[in-house]
Amino acid sequence: MGWLSDTWSDTRLDEVAADTYRLTPSRLVSAAVAAVIVGLGLGATIAAGWLVSLLAGEGLAYLVTRRFRSGRTGTARLRALFIWASVPINASWAALAALLWLQGHGDTRLGAVAIWCGQLIYTQNFRHQSAPLLVLNGLAPMVSLIVFPFFFLPGDELETLTARWGLFLLVATTINVMLLNRAAARRMDDLTRDLRQEREKALEAARAKSTFIAVASHELRTPMNGLLGMAHALGRSDLSAAQREQVDLMIRSGDSLMHLLNDVLDLSRIETGRVELAPADIALPRVMTEVVNAWRDAAAFKGLSLSIDFAPDLPAAIHADDLRIRQVMTNLVSNAIKFTAEGGVAIEVGATTAPDGRRMIAITVADSGPGVPDHARERVFDSFTQADETVSRDYGGAGLGLSIARALARRMGGDLVLAPSRMGARFLFTFEAVETVPVRERADDTPPEAPALDQLRVLMAEDNAVNQLVVRAMLEPIGVALTVVENGQEALKALGEGRYDCVLMDINMPVMDGVTALEAIRAGRVGPSPPPIIALTASAMAGDRERFLEMGFDDHLGKPIRPADLVTAIAAAASGASAGGRLRGAA
Numbered sequence: 001m002g003w004l005s006d007t008w009s010d011t012r013l014d015e016v017a018a019d020t021y022r023l024t025p026s027r028l029v030s031a032a033v034a035a036v037i038v039g040l041g042l043g044a045t046i047a048a049g050w051l052v053s054l055l056a057g058e059g060l061a062y063l064v065t066r067r068f069r070s071g072r073t074g075t076a077r078l079r080a081l082f083i084w085a086s087v088p089i090n091a092s093w094a095a096l097a098a099l100l101w102l103q104g105h106g107d108t109r110l111g112a113v114a115i116w117c118g119q120l121i122y123t124q125n126f127r128h129q130s131a132p133l134l135v136l137n138g139l140a141p142m143v144s145l146i147v148f149p150f151f152f153l154p155g156d157e158l159e160t161l162t163a164r165w166g167l168f169l170l171v172a173t174t175i176n177v178m179l180l181n182r183a184a185a186r187r188m189d190d191l192t193r194d195l196r197q198e199r200e201k202a203l204e205a206a207r208a209k210s211t212f213i214a215v216a217s218h219e220l221r222t223p224m225n226g227l228l229g230m231a232h233a234l235g236r237s238d239l240s241a242a243q244r245e246q247v248d249l250m251i252r253s254g255d256s257l258m259h260l261l262n263d264v265l266d267l268s269r270i271e272t273g274r275v276e277l278a279p280a281d282i283a284l285p286r287v288m289t290e291v292v293n294a295w296r297d298a299a300a301f302k303g304l305s306l307s308i309d310f311a312p313d314l315p316a317a318i319h320a321d322d323l324r325i326r327q328v329m330t331n332l333v334s335n336a337i338k339f340t341a342e343g344g345v346a347i348e349v350g351a352t353t354a355p356d357g358r359r360m361i362a363i364t365v366a367d368s369g370p371g372v373p374d375h376a377r378e379r380v381f382d383s384f385t386q387a388d389e390t391v392s393r394d395y396g397g398a399g400l401g402l403s404i405a406r407a408l409a410r411r412m413g414g415d416l417v418l419a420p421s422r423m424g425a426r427f428l429f430t431f432e433a434v435e436t437v438p439v440r441e442r443a444d445d446t447p448p449e450a451p452a453l454d455q456l457r458v459l460m461a462e463d464n465a466v467n468q469l470v471v472r473a474m475l476e477p478i479g480v481a482l483t484v485v486e487n488g489q490e491a492l493k494a495l496g497e498g499r500y501d502c503v504l505m506d507i508n509m510p511v512m513d514g515v516t517a518l519e520a521i522r523a524g525r526v527g528p529s530p531p532p533i534i535a536l537t538a539s540a541m542a543g544d545r546e547r548f549l550e551m552g553f554d555d556h557l558g559k560p561i562r563p564a565d566l567v568t569a570i571a572a573a574a575s576g577a578s579a580g581g582r583l584r585g586a587a
Contacts, residue, residue, distance in 0.1 A: 012189075013079045014068050020082070021065035028058065034096070041108060042099060050096050057088030087136055093119055094140040101148050112148070113167065116141035120174050124181060138178070145171050213265060220261060221538035222464060225560035228254040229470030232563045236477065258560060263404060270407040277411065278546060281436045282322040284361065285310055288349055291329045299337050305344030306337070313351050318361065318433035324408050325431070328416065329363065331401040332427050336367035340424070343368025352430070360414060361433045366426040377418050381406045405429075453567065454479025456574055460504040461491035461514065462536065467559070471504065471536075474563045480570070486510075488517025495526035501574040503530075505553070507537040515551060522552050532573035536561070 031054050039047035064081045068074050074082070097115035100108040119141035123134065149164040231250045239247065266275075292308045299306040336345040345367045352362045372380055381402050402416070409416040413432030418425065458475065462468050463486050475482050483500070485491050489512040491503065503521075507514040514535065521530045532554035537544075545556040555569050 011073065013082065014072070014074045017065045017068035017074065017079070017082045018070075018072075020061060020086075021069050024058065024062055024065075028055075031055070031058070037111075038096065038100075041111075042103065046099065050092065050099070053095075054089065054092040057085070057092055061085040061089060083136060090119060090137055090140050094144055097141075097144060098148070101144075101152060109153075113145070116145050117170070124178070134178070134182070142171050142174070219538075221258075221559040222467065224254060224258060225470055225538075226466040228258075228560040228562075229467075229473060233470075233473035233477075254560070263401065266404050270404065270411075275408065275411050276546075277321045277324060279319050279321045281317055281319055283317050283438065284314065284320070284325075284349070284433075285316070287322050287325060288329065288347070288363075291326055291333060292347060294330075295333050295337060298334075299345065302337065302340070303342065304337060304340055306333075306347075307344065308347040308349065311348070311350030314349055314361075315351060315433070315435040316438040317436045319436045320361070320431065320433045321412065324412060328405045328408050328429055329365075331405045332365040332429065335401065336365055336369070336425070336427075340367045340369035343424070354432075358413070358432050359434060360430050363429045364419065364426060365429070366421060367424040369424045371421065371423070371425045372418055380418070381416070452479075453571065456501045456570065457481045457499065458483070458502045458504060458570060459491060459494055459500040459531075460484045460536075461486075461488055461509065461517065462504070462506045463487060463509045464506070467506070467536075470561065471566070474561070474566055475570075478567065488512030488514055488520075491517050492520055492525055495521065495530065500531045502570050503533045504536045504557075504570075505533050507535060518552055532576075534569055534573055 031051060035047045035051040038050060061082070064078065064085045067078055068082075093115055097112040100115070101112040103109075120138060123138040123141075145167050149167045153160060153164060228251060231247055231254065235244065235247045235251065288308060288310075292306060296306055333345065333347070345365065348364045348366075350362050352360045354360050406416040409429055409431055414430035416427060416429050419428040420426070458480055460468070460471055460482060462471070462484065468484050472482055472484070483494060483498075485494055487509040488505070491505065492512075494500075495503070505514040505517060512520075514537070518533060520526075521533065533552075534555040534557060535548040535551075535553040536557050536559070537548070538559045544558070548556040554573050557565060557569055
C-alpha cells in the first residue's frame, strides 16, 4: 500500500485541512438552510435526522482539522484521519440528494441534481491533492448523477432521454475538466517547486557571496597592512627622488586597491539589505564644508575652481547620518574633479519639500566637464558600468561609486539622479532630514593637550608577525615605547605588571581573543583604572567601528593602518579624547 503512504505523507493536505477548518462555520450555515428547506419538502423528521447525521460528520472533521489551524504541520496519521473524516460529510449530502430524487417530483429531483453538482464543484478544491482524496469526495455525486437518471427515472420520452444523457454528459465533462485542472495544478506545483528551489539557490548563492566577500576582506587586509605599512615606513627613510616616487606609487596603488575593496564590500551589504544608518544631530554646513575642503587641493592641482553655496532656508542642524552623506558627497565631488579638465565644480545645498510633505535636503554637484551622453544617463548608476569604454581607459575606476551612492541616497529616503544641464554633468542628491536644534559645542569638548609621543608606553596584543613589524616601524622611529604580546592572556599579564598609556588590541587571537580580554579588563582584572583600548582589526566593514565602540573599545582602527591615523588615535586615547571616550561622555 505504498500509494497510501505517499498520500498520508503529502504535506499539501495540511493546507486543505486548514481551509476545511476555516470554512466550518459557512458549511454549518449552509446545512441549516438546507435542513429548513428539506423540512418543508420531506418533513421535519427526515430533515432533523439528516441534519444530525451531517453534524456528526462535521464534528468528527472539526476534531481532526483543528489540529491543522494556524498553519500547523500535521502527521501522516492526522492526514489519514482527515481524509476518512470527509467521507461521512459527503455521504450525508449524497444521501440527502438521493432522498429528494426518490420523492418522484420534478422540483425535488432538480434539488437533488443541484446538491450533486454542488459536491462536484466543491471537489474542485482538491485538484492539487492526491487521487484518493479526489475520489472520496467526487465518487458519490458522480455515481449518483449516472445511476439515478438511468435506473430511477421512469419513462422513455424524449424529455426523459434528454435529461438522462444530459446528466451523463455533465459527469463526463466534469471528469474531463477535473483531469485538465489536475494536470494544470500538477504543472503549477512543479513550477512552484522549481521556483522555490531556484529561490533557495539564489539565497544560498547570495549568502555564499557575502561570506566570501567578508572573509576575503579580512584576509586581504592583513597582507595589505604589511605592504602599505612597510611602504609608509620606507617612505620615511633616506630615498632618492626616483625611489621616493616609486614608493609613492606603491602607496597610491595600495590605496586604490583598498578603495575598490571597500566599494565591493559596500555593494555587497547594499545588495543583501544590510546597510545600516546611524542618524544623529549634525550641522550640515560644517559637514559639507569639510567634504569640500578635503578636495580643494585636488581641484587646485588641476587648476579648477571649487565652490559651495548654502541656501538661506537651509536648516542649521538636521537629524541625519553624516557618515553616509560624506560618502555620497565624496564620490560626487571626486568624480566631478576627475572628469573636469577646465572650469570648475559648483555645489549648491538647500532645503525642499517632497510631494508627500517630507522635509528634504537637496544638494546639486555641477561640473564643466564633458557631461554624460543621453543614452548613458541611467547606465552610469549600474554596478561595474561607466558611460562608455573609453572612460575606464582614460580615467580609471571600477564603475561602483555612483551605484553605491544612489543606493545610499534611496536608503536615506531620497534619491540620486542626473539632472538636465546645458554643460557638463549635474547630479542632484536628495535625502530626508528632520530639522533639529542647532548643534553647539560644549566648553568641555575641547580636547586636552596630547602628551609627547616619546613619553608614551603602548602595549600591543597581536599574533601576526607582519602586523607587529608594521606597527613597530610606525611607532618606534617617533619615540613611542612599544611592547608586543601574542594574545589577550599575555596582554592581561602585561597590564598587571606594568603601566601603559594605551593598548592596541587585535580581535582574532589564539588563547584569548581581543573581546574576551576587553571584558576582563573592564571587569577590573588589571586594576580600577585601565588604559584606553583601541581595537586594531581587519574587520573594517561599514558598521564595524560602531559595533566595536559599543562593545567598550575606546577607538577602532581598521587594517591596513595609516601611520597618521595610528599616531592620531594613540595621542587622542592617551589624552582622553578618543572616540569611545567622547561617546561615553556624551551618554
